[in-house]
Amino acid sequence: MYEFLKDLDKRWIFLLMFLSVTIPIYIIAKTGKSFPEVPSVLSEAVFQAVEDLDEGDPVLLSFDFDPASEGELGPMATAFVRHCAEKKVKMYFMALWPVGPQMIDDAIAKVIHSDFPTLVYGEDYVNLGFKPGNEGVIKVIVTDMRELYTTDDIGDNIDEIPMMKDIESVQDFDLLINISAGYAGTKEWVQYGSTPYPDKIKIVAGCTGVQAPLLYPYIPNQLSGLLGAIKGAAEYEKLVIDKYGGDDPDPKYLEAKRRMGPQLVAHLLIILLIILANYIYFVERRKEVSV
């Protein structure tokens, strides 16, 4: 057994990882049960930032991610849109990533079209689409939206959209929600948005796990709250569901909580592998010393 572990083929590790993810997915799908979540201070800060908004307040949602990180960020996007829709704020969607508009479409279809059909496009929500230029886009729209956005995503003149009437720049939004998978994303929004205009632009964000440690230095002054990876999404989801979910929430609003199951088993597997590898390492080292 020891010899087998010492020369363990990586394909066994791949198989173990595959099983540690698929089995929890299957069990959770079958039973409908997931692990409980305890919201962190940062998730509560994000929730509170949206809660503090009043009906009709303008909120900019920048979806700066792609299908590669949908697993982590998709549930966040769903929860954010649901929360905004429940608060009856005006939602302005935009994207700094080329496939961001598809992410926006998904969230709108999943939440607004199916559960909030009374919301009217152009009056309650609008999709401004993608603009190339990364932080260059942010630098322009923080002072003048119309320099870059002359139409919405479907090509309608921006001046004919009722909810755009009072919007001149990003400074006119009461909150900026950014969902980010990398560059350009939260870091750029902080650097070119909330940092030069600390009293006018308030940002909360959701990001991938690898990005989260890099964004902590901006909390709390430049970034009011942060959801880190699927764990942050699950915590925020719980807060939204506890307040607005009712007795039998739709499973699509519990997606992050469900995805925490496979993550738990995968983390345990990685810990087990590290312990095993170190055991082998020390046994081998002892052998070398004794020889």
Next chain:
Amino acid sequence: MKRSVPLLITALGGFILIIAYFIPAAQGWGEVAAIWFDILASIAFILGGGNLIKIHLKKISDKSAGWAYSAITLAAFLITLIVGLGKVGINPNPKYPEYALSGHYREIGSPFWWLYEYAFKPLTATMFAMLAFYISSAAFRAFRAKNLEAILLLGTAFIILLGRTFTGVYLTAWLPDWMSGLKLENLTVVIMSVFNTAGNRGIMIGIALGVASTSLKVLLGVDRSYLGSGDD
């Protein structure tokens, strides 16, 4: 001339942005420069596409190693480009029915939507998901408690890995309230918001100073490496 003009543009753009940042009266200059940047970023897509075609066509014509992948890349690029730009199979916008290309490029059920939904989306999601396999294999092969630094790294990794799931809550739920700071989920928060933040802030300040120094060199024309090695 080949190098002087780009040097001049760089210096002009850079100094305009610096002046616009520090002098409120000149803020408009910065906005104009930023708009120019966005226009150039859009044009860069065309340049990037042209470059991609050039590189892969060369690989195919030279029959160099992996040329078949280049053929697949080119085919995928051209098909997506033609289907997207040509708005193939997309119905005209109901507001402008007389214009064939007035429809939306992401129309559900269109060939472009199909390419995104059934090719791009699963492929990119799969690429990202593969990380889990590589991370687990790397953890087994590379993570060794060889010295004090490695032991500290391992300990931190264990706390974060456990604290980011319900295992952390479950394993240390028995701790009394006065020891709640030692609960794994709370330790995770402390590690992230104290040690990680302090370390990252230090690194970021160092990077910022380095970027400022490098940028000045570029703007003043001292560092010309970004122009390539072409002669005047």
